[in-house]
Amino acid sequence: MSQTVDSFSFAKRIPATPSIGSTTVTKQDHVHLSFGFAAPHLFPIEQLSQSAAEAVTLHGRKALQYSGSVGPGQILKWIQARSQVHGIHVELDQILVTYGSTQGIDLATRILVEPGDHVWVESPSFFSALQAFRTAEAEITSFPIDEEGVRVDLIEHALLNAKQNGKPLPKFLYTMPTYHNPGGVTLSVERRKRLVQLAEIYNFFILEDDAYSELNFTGNRYPPLYTLFPERVIYLNTFSKIIAPGLRLGWIFADSNVIAKIKLLNLGGSIGVFTQEIVAKLLDGFAFQEHVDSLIDHYRQQRDVMANAVKNSFGEHVTFHLPEGGFYIWLRFADEVNTSDFLEDAANRGVSFVDGKSFYVNPEGFQYARLCFSYVSEDQIVRGVQSFADAYFAYINKAVS
Structure with a gap:
């Protein structure tokens, strides 16, 4: 038996939570450059x-x-x-x-x-x-x-x-x-x-x-x-x-x-x-420093692969600071670019990233994008960055046409 349930007023201090990044990529060979995850093959299983x-x-x-x-x-x-x-x-x-x-x-x-x-x-x-x-x-x-x-x-x-x-x-x-x-x-x-x-x-x-x-x-x-x-x-x-x-x-x-x-x-x-x-x-007895050293070697290589892929795919269209550690490269586009506008197209091309506005208190940061190099393979990094670049160039070509 069906019945109508009255609406309920939840605490106002709980803000609406927007979706962060494109996490709905459905292609079989999708590349999640939005996921700030550790590399699963490095877990000490x-x-x-x-x-x-x-x-x-x-x-x-x-x-x-x-x-x-x-x-x-x-x-x-x-x-x-x-x-x-x-x-x-x-x-x-x-x-x-x-x-x-x-x-x-x-x-x-x-x-x-x-x-x-x-x-x-x-x-x-x-x-x-x-x-x-x-x-x-x-x-x-x-x-x-x-x-x-x-x-x-x-x-x-x-x-x-x-x-x-x-x-x-x-x-x-x-x-x-x-x-x-x-x-x-x-x-x-x-x-x-x-x-x-x-x-x-x-x-x-x-x-x-x-x-x-x-x-x-x-x-x-x-x-x-x-x-x-x-x-x-x-x-x-x-x-x-x-x-x-x-x-x-x-x-x-x-x-x-x-x-x-x-x-x-x-x-x-x-x-x-x-x-x-x-x-x-x-x-207890785990060679922890050796483990950390292996993480560093892997993630440094991932960073370098992504940095080269960004330079090859975007040329002078973006700038970034090469990080000394961590998981991320933070891209800056021209001020008139809004990375939110090509999230969906990038997802359709099989790649996710996080648009810049998600990291700001106020409505700003639209010209930025975060890419994560830790979670995916080197081949996926190269392919994902290229697909991301394809979405970007389609966006700017549409803007000037």
Whole structure:
């Protein structure tokens, strides 16, 4: 028996979520340059399988309880030890495991932001972070990036102006200082130092998203912002890029008082404890640095293949910054180009990408596009970039005809 169900009014703080990128490519040989995924053939499948079996066999009944067995404690100690490679020294009560770094963004936002509070971001910025800030009903202000990262001079000017004119200061600034998504740029050491000085002077937090820092193609090292001012930096990282994203494990570093407040939001107890048991078994005796080195070698080669393919297919029609690490190349077209206008044609030609406007707070960025080189093969990169270029040239030819 059918019946009519009345409409329901959901919470207004939940914003409408647009589709990000073209993910509806249906051709059999489609190429997803929009997917910011790790290369699946590099997942340590055999080691994870063995680790899962050992977690069940050795600790099964305790591992499947709310707090798990020995794994969560081992994970904390491994994260603590590994962070020292990057110059970070933390106590165990300054670490919290999360469901990936994106949950870390959400949790930090929830403890810091009331509706109407101000959050400052880079322009462009990670679209899932922007969604978290919108859901928190924050007022979002963005600042442009260049080849040395976010324009800290403009942030300083805005802070001074707000202070002098009685305007609200930000509760925090969200930044991806190393191998930025989508821009591919890295914040210079000089700007890092000035940014944390500003956080101290004006008393705001910095939310540092460091998801790609292990994927260092050049060997150049940059100090995490957390090492420069741990009292006012909340640091985020993840296993998603270095082991496998389906594990959904990341972590936060912060002052112990901040961690204590975030823990109050974990109503279900510890995060993914059985997954932590598996990962702990994996990391025990795993040649992790060799694994990371193999990731770097592969992704560097992928980057170079994509950079050459873009140059060959687009010529002088685009510019981009060659990233020192990470997953992405950020293309800039002429200012009059709107990459959203040829998303559908590119999909029909069998390739997806993310149009620039998806990464901005305001209606801008239309002349940009993000391509991901990590997920697909070299042959697919070349073919996908060419199909993307075909869609672009059809678009501009139509515009001038």
